[in-house]
Amino acid sequence: MIFSSDSLAVFLAVLDGGSFSAAARKLGRVPSAISMAIAQLEAELDLQLFDRATRKALPTAAALALEPQARQVICQLNLLDAQALQLHKGLEKRLSIAIAPELHTGRWSRPLERLAQEFPNLEIEVRSASQSEAIRLLHDNRVQLALVFERPGIDERESFLEAGSQLLVAVASPNHPAALKSGTPLSEEQLAEQRQIIVASGTPTGSDPRIVLSRRIWLTDSYLATLELVQSGLGWAYLPQPLVAPLLSAGALTEVRFDNMASQLRLWIDVIWIKSEPLGLGARRYLEIMREVFAHEPARA
Template identity: 80%
Template sequence: MAFSSDSLAIFLAVLEKGSFSAAARKLGRVPSAVSMAIAQLEAELDLVLFDRSTRKALPTSAALALEPQARQVICQLNLLDAQALQIHQGLEKRLSIAMAPELQTGRWSQPLQVLAQEFPTLEVEVRSATQAEAVQLLYDGEVQLALVFERPGIDERESFLEAGSQLLIAVVAPNHPAAQANGVPLAEEQFAEQRQIIVASGEPTGSEPRMVLSRRIWLTDSYLATLDLVQNGLGWAYLPQPLVQPLIDAGTLAEVRFDNMTSRLRLWIDLIWIKSRPLGLGAQRYLQVLRQVFEKDPMRS
């Protein structure tokens, strides 16, 4: 095999610097060693790579043709070295995060931009699950992190990071009875009888309890499905402000008006993990960056 990691580095250094002596200075070697390595490479390839008729080492057409692939191979070798080092330092193969559907419009994805740059080989999996399901996935070891609404009390088995808040708005279609009450806010008994659409699996208890207000419930498995049902006038729902505010402004959705409470519900968010399971390098870095994001602006959804 003519090319090795060493001969590739020398070949590309000569291409970049334009002379054997300049390449030698870059590599910390003597010029004769660089010249000899190129000569040996040319002999093994049976190709002339540099024109030595002048003081400069001018690349031949053969060298220029090999350059793109050589750079790609060096890049892959560097990536392999970096991955091996990261694995040695504790980088997991995959970072899995479960989150409640209502939180999918938040700032949780911003740290992933950093992870994509720093750990390009790290696989990332984001799983949508109701609040109860996300916590169960965490305890079952299916995910390392769970992004959920803040729960009452503290579970000693968990560690957590406060991750800002999410503003939810109670909305209906403009033609829904709850939106056509002649400006009169709905009394508690009235909105308790209006169909509410929530994101939960199997039972309404799978959702955040503070969001379940009606006696008549329809369930979906995503906030987009919920939004579609609401827009078709089939019920009202609490949905994330970033998702529905443009629709409210455009008049295609209306805010529900309650007589004894606000239609806007701000819930705090926690990112939780299990204390007894050490987090990998990717999860640790995700937590670090997420903490920085919310320290700058904790109230923003």
């Protein structure tokens, strides 16, 4: 092997520094060691890499031709070293997270952006799942973390971290009966007869029970599908405030009014994991970033 990680480092340091002395300072060596390393590399390649006619080390055409590939190789070696160190510290090959569809908008994606930067080789799988499906995936060990709405009870098998809250707004198309009656708030009986569209898997019980208010239910597998049906006038729905705010301002949606409760529902969010399953480095870092992101979120009452 002619090139090694050390000879690549020396070669690129001379290119970047413009002289053997500058490369020596960067690598913490004496100039004579840099000069000897380059001379040995040139001998093995049978190529002149630098013109030494002046005090500067001017790259030859051969050196410039080798430079792009050399930089790519050293970059790959650095990535390999970083991945090996991360694996030594417990980095999992893949981090799988189940996220309730209503939470795909807003601040809950920020930790994933940070993880992608810090662990570029970590595979991340984000599974959109209703409340009950996300919990099932977690207990079946098919995901390591689940991001869901707070539940009334506590499962002793789980640990959790508070991750802020999400404001849901009851909305309908302006030509929907629920919207046409918005001047007169809907009674509980009127509300129960209006078709509600919710995100759930197979049955309305797959969604948070606080969201399901009607006897007439249509199900979808995503909040975008729900939004499309609502805009078509086929029913009303609770949807995330960040998603519907522009449509409400533009008059494309109307907020549904109820006579016995507010049309906006704030639900707290938890990240949960199984106590008996040790978390890898990526999952632990995800939770740390979550704590940073929501450090100033008001505590739940």
